Amino acid sequence: MTQQSGVFDVVVDTSGYTRQQVKTAFSAFGETARNWIHLSSAAVYRETPDRLPAEDDPLGGANIWGAYGVDKSEADEFLIGRAKCPLVILRPPYLYGPNNTNDRETFVWSRVLSERPVIVPGDGAAQFQFLHVQDLAEIVAHFVDADFGKRAIYNVAEPEMMNAETWVKKVAALSGGELKVVSGEAQATGVTARKYFPFRDYTCALNVSKFVRDMNWTFRFNFDSGITDTFSSYNVDELQQFSPSSAEELRILDML
Numbered sequence: 001m002t003q004q005s006g007v008f009d010v011v012v013d014t015s016g017y018t019r020q021q022v023k024t025a026f027s028a029f030g031e032t033a034r035n036w037i038h039l040s041s042a043a044v045y046r047e048t049p050d051r052l053p054a055e056d057d058p059l060g061g062a063n064i065w066g067a068y069g070v071d072k073s074e075a076d077e078f079l080i081g082r083a084k085c086p087l088v089i090l091r092p093p094y095l096y097g098p099n100n101t102n103d104r105e106t107f108v109w110s111r112v113l114s115e116r117p118v119i120v121p122g123d124g125a126a127q128f129q130f131l132h133v134q135d136l137a138e139i140v141a142h143f144v145d146a147d148f149g150k151r152a153i154y155n156v157a158e159p160e161m162m163n164a165e166t167w168v169k170k171v172a173a174l175s176g177g178e179l180k181v182v183s184g185e186a187q188a189t190g191v192t193a194r195k196y197f198p199f200r201d202y203t204c205a206l207n208v209s210k211f212v213r214d215m216n217w218t219f220r221f222n223f224d225s226g227i228t229d230t231f232s233s234y235n236v237d238e239l240q241q242f243s244p245s246s247a248e249e250l251r252i253l254d255m256l
Contacts, residue, residue: 010035010144019074026082035086036079037143039136042093042129042155042206044073054207055091055153064202080151088143089153090136093204096226097133098233103243104198105171105230110242112177119252121184121193122201124163129205131157132226135219142215154214155206160223164199170223174231175239188252195248 011033016022022038030036043065045053059076061069076089096105111118139156162170165181172179184193184201193201211217221229245253 008033010037012037012039012140012144014039016075017068018071019078022075022078023082026079030083030085033085035088035144036083037088037090037140038076038079039140040076040089040091041069041072042091042157042204043069044076044091045069052203052205052207053155055155055210062202064200080153083151086148087151088148090139090143091153091155091206092131092136093129093157093206094131094199095133095136096130097230100133100230102198105227106234106239106242107198108168108171109175109231109234109239112172112175112179113236113240115177115180116245117180117182117253118168118172119182119184119188119196119249120165120168121188121197121199122164123185124165125203126201127161127163127203127205128167128199129157129161130223130226132219132221132229134229135221135226138220139217154211155208156211157206157208158219158221158223158226159208159212161205162223164197164201171227174228175236182253182256184252187256188248191248191252196246196252 008029011025011029013022013025013036016025016038042053043061044059045062046058046060047062048057059073061073079087079089094104100106108118136156143152168181169179184196188196193199
């Protein structure tokens with residue numbers, strides 16, 4: 001953000017996880033901000049079992065996301081009700097890219113390179129959608145300079161969706177190692193997916209038609225090129241040491 005004579009041209013909040021955090025930031029900067037850009041999440045939506053959530057669907061967070069979904073939706077609701085300056089809210093699903101602090105892509109690469117199986121949860125019904133962090137950064141930069149009116153709320157993601165096994169296979173292929181897949185549906189009945197896999201066995205995907213229609217956006221990356229870019233940022237030898245197996249993961253594999 002830049003400041004001129006006490007007025008902030010734009011505030012970009014990427015770390016507002018709760019209503020109180022966003023309220024604190026807005027109390028400090030909101031009254032003098034010309035634009036406010038808030039990074040939200042796909043987790044703000046309540047369950048929409050028959051379709052992908054769109055921007056006008058009810059907030060509150062699906063039960064699967066726990067407090068995170070509730071907190072993020074309350075942060076959105078605070079800004080929608082309070083912000084007098086032009087407001088942008090961006091809601092991505094899963095983010096990925098170089099230096100990801102979440103053990104997701106590295107989870108797969110570490111297991112393949114160290115010849116450990118990957119336990120894939122569920123029956124493949126859950127769909128995942130992704131956004132490369134550089135594409136997110138370029139979308140944020142666009143809204144810094146764009147004239148978008150009083151308010152813009154968008155789901156933002158690469159259009160491609162895939163299930164857990166497809167995601168694992170796409171990620172694993174880059175390592176050059178041999179992928180061994182174990183079915184969590186068969187071998188991990190009753191065990192929560194997050195105890196042995198980096199994602200919940202729950203659809204995290206969005207209706208992005210509004211963003212595509214309004215922005216006519218061209219993404220820098222699709223998933224194949226984006227995950228290739230991500231893999232190239234790591235040292236392969238070091239990847240083998242990433243992501244130690246959880247106790248639940250070891251227990252499931254010991255039962256085979």
